[in-house]
Amino acid sequence: MYVRGVTAHDFESVRDELGLPPAAQTDRFPDDVLAEAETIAATVPPEAEDATAIPFVTIDPPGARDLDQAMFLERVGAGFRVHYAIADLGSAIVPGGAVDAEARRRGQTIYLPDGRVPLHPPVLSEGTLSLLPDEVRSAALWTIDVDAAGGVGAASVRRARIRSVAQLDYEGAQAGFDAGAPHPSIEPLADLGRLRLDVRVGLGAIELALPEQEVMAEGDDWVVRMRRRTEVDGWNAEISLLTGMAAARLMLDAGIGLLRTLPPADDEAVRELLRTAATLGVPVADGTTAAEVLAGLDPDLPASIALMREATGLLRGAGYVAFDGTPPDQAGHAGIGAPYAHVTAPLRRLADRFGTEVCLAICAGDEVPAWVRSALPELGGIMRASDQRAATADRTCIDLAEVWELEGRVGTVFDAVVLRAGDDEGEVVVTMPPVIATCRGAGLPEGQHVRVRLDEVDEERRRVVFAHDEGHART
Known part of the structure; x- marks a missing residue:
C-alpha cells in the first residue's frame, strides 16, 4: 500500500459509493472479528505432514504481504512435477465464526490505488496465515504431474507444513531468467509455462496479452500508466490455472464443487x-x-x-456454478479452455477456501464437511457481487486518475491508436498518458495510429472525450 502525505486528489468518493472504509481505516474490522482473528493467530496449527524440506518460493508484486501461493517445480524425465502450496485457511478459520461471517460479507479483497480493503484482518492475511519467507506455515499442498506434451497426469492435494525460502517479485524473477540464472526452485517455469499455454490455446482458450492500465503515485498526485506483463507473470499464471483445472476435474469426478464458468463465444x-x-x-x-x-x-x-x-x-457471461450430485450442463470456462475452479487465492477470495476444502476431502476419501456443503449454493452470489464491486472500484479509480491527469489540457493533441470504430464515434487508447476513451468523429481507421484532440474533461461524470478528423490523421 502506498502511504501518501498531502495530495491533490483522493479516492474517497469511490470508497463512499461502494461502502468501503476511508483510506486511513482500510484495516478496520468489527471488534468481534478482530478479537477472533487474534485468537486464531495465537492458535497452534494442527499437526500435518512435514514438507518443510521442499524449497518453496513465492512470486508476488514488490512489498506484498498477503502471500497465497508458494511453488517448487522439478523436472521428472521429460515432464514436470508441480508442488504448489496454498495458504491453509480452512484449518484455522472457525466455520460460522465472526471472521467467517465478515469474509462472507466482503467476498474478496478490494484493491484501490491508495490501499486495499482486505478480506481478512491483516493479523491473519498478512501475518500467521500468509506464506511469508522463512516461516513454517500450514498449507494445502498440491502435487501435479505434467507430461512432456503438457498433459496433466496425477493430481492431488493434502495438508502439510511448508516453509518458503524466498519471496520473489515478478521483475526480479524475470531478470533471473533473462540472465540465464533463474532461482533453482523455479528453473523449469519458463518451459512449463510455455507448454501449458500452448496446451490451453489448443483447447480454444481466449488468451489476451493486453497491457493493463494502472494508477500509481507520481509526485503529489496520481497518474495512469500502462503495465505490461512480464513473461514470468504469464508463466506464473499458468501454474495457478493448471491447479484450478485440476481442482475442477476432481470436483466434477466427485459430483460436488464450485466452478468458475464462461460459456463458449457465439x-x-x-x-x-x-x-x-x-x-x-x-x-x-x-x-x-x-x-x-x-x-x-x-x-x-x-x-x-x-x-x-x-x-x-x-469473454462475456462469466459466472459461478455450485453443484452437489449432478454436474452442471455448462461446466467449462472458454477463457481458460477447460473446467476451472478457484482454489489458489484463499487469503484474497472467499470461494477459494471452500473449493480447497472440497478437494482436500475428495483426495482424502472423506465426506465434504457439512459447513462447506451448506455454503456452496450461496457462494456464487457472494462472489458475483464482490467481483462487480472490485471491477467498479478498479475502473472508477482509473477513470478519475485519467481526468486528473488531463484536466486543464482541453484542446491538446495526442498520439493514439484506434481500438474501435463506429459511425460517429469510436474508442482510442492515447499513447501518453495511456488513456482509453471515447473519440468523436467519423471514419476512424481501426487499428491504426491517429492524432486526436482532447475535447472534454468532466470530473463529475469521470470521463474524458477526444475528437478526430482527417486533418489529424497520422502517417
Missing part, C-alpha cells in the same frame, strides 16, 4: 473477430481458430491491440 462473434483480424492485416490462415490468432499477436502492434480489445467481447 459462432458469429468468432467469425466477426476473424473477419476483423483480416481487415486489420493480421494473418489468418484457413482453419485457424480465434484462440490461435490471438495467441500469435504481437502486443506492440496497433492492430494487435485493437484486435485484443475487440476480443474481450468473446
